[in-house]
Amino acid sequence: SSEWKYSETQQWYKDAPQCGNSAQSPINIDTMTALPDARLGVLKLMNYSQTLSGGQFINNGHSVQLNFPKDKSFRLAGNEMTETYTALQLHFHWVGSGSDDVGSEHSVNGHYYDAEMHIVHIKDPYTSVDDVKSMQDGLAVIGVFLKVKPNAADNPYFQMLLDTAKMCVSKGETANLENGPSLISLIPESASYYRYNGSLTTPPCYETVLWTIYQNPVIISKQQLDSFQSLKKTKPEPDENKDPNGYDDHASGVHDKNDELGDNYRPVQPLNGRIVTAFFD
Ligand code: BO1
Ligand code: ZN
Numbered sequence: 001s002s003e004w005k006y007s008e009t010q011q012w013y014k015d016a017p018q019c020g021n022s023a024q025s026p027i028n029i030d031t032m033t034a035l036p037d038a039r040l041g042v043l044k045l046m047n048y049s050q051t052l053s054g055g056q057f058i059n060n061g062h063s064v065q066l067n068f069p070k071d072k073s074f075r076l077a078g079n080e081m082t083e084t085y086t087a088l089q090l091h092f093h094w095v096g097s098g099s100d101d102v103g104s105e106h107s108v109n110g111h112y113y114d115a116e117m118h119i120v121h122i123k124d125p126y127t128s129v130d131d132v133k134s135m136q137d138g139l140a141v142i143g144v145f146l147k148v149k150p151n152a153a154d155n156p157y158f159q160m161l162l163d164t165a166k167m168c169v170s171k172g173e174t175a176n177l178e179n180g181p182s183l184i185s186l187i188p189e190s191a192s193y194y195r196y197n198g199s200l201t202t203p204p205c206y207e208t209v210l211w212t213i214y215q216n217p218v219i220i221s222k223q224q225l226d227s228f229q230s231l232k233k234t235k236p237e238p239d240e241n242k243d244p245n246g247y248d249d250h251a252s253g254v255h256d257k258n259d260e261l262g263d264n265y266r267p268v269q270p271l272n273g274r275i276v277t278a279f280f281d
Contacts, residue, residue: 025198052180096262
């Protein structure tokens, strides 16, 4: 069931029936219909000033994901929330090098950003997605848009992530983050956000996610987008000139050009009457 592909999003429901349900993610956010909600307030991001050092990046063939260190607890709560959540991982969705005007999963008034970061949290005290999959708000995912500005300098905080993420070129490769930025440094300065109930954007598409999408993007450089696009979605074909018995953590061998990891976003899904609310800073 982990054999799904971004080129076949319309087939996902066959192995993962929930992908065909009616409260799916991502969505287009229509800012004219998003309803300011007085119950919402600035997100409470607890321990987010700690660094991510000690986490581990993995290229899972669908994205590059940073699993958070087990000995730190980055936690999320909100004004209106009775529950708290603990962060498990962050990962990215981004535009492929041959594509234009796409890349993010969510869109705003039909506009897509170059990339989107997801910080995935699980409701306390649970630790497994299976335990919360029947709750509408078992997970809380924060979405942050990334925007390439021509001639922008490297974003120093994202660069600290990319220096390690870049080492996981092939599917299955991992690398430990030794010098990580604080989690708060990856979040936009403005606290404004959109909020709705939806799903995981990949199989198994469980409708268990309380989504928070920050309104403002974070700026990255063109070279930083290039670093994401240098990753591959497969393991390399063994290089016949190399000793086939020699093990290598960072796999050697040959990648096909169309093995580039990118365009790893699901198309926007129908709202089916769901309401998007908003908090404006
Ligand atoms: S996303 O943020 O909606 N793109 C998203 C999509 C899939 C997952 C998480 C977030 N998958 C789940 C896996 C679990 C895993 C959990 C946390 O992520 O189904 O097995 O424990 O890493
Ligand atoms: Zn995601």
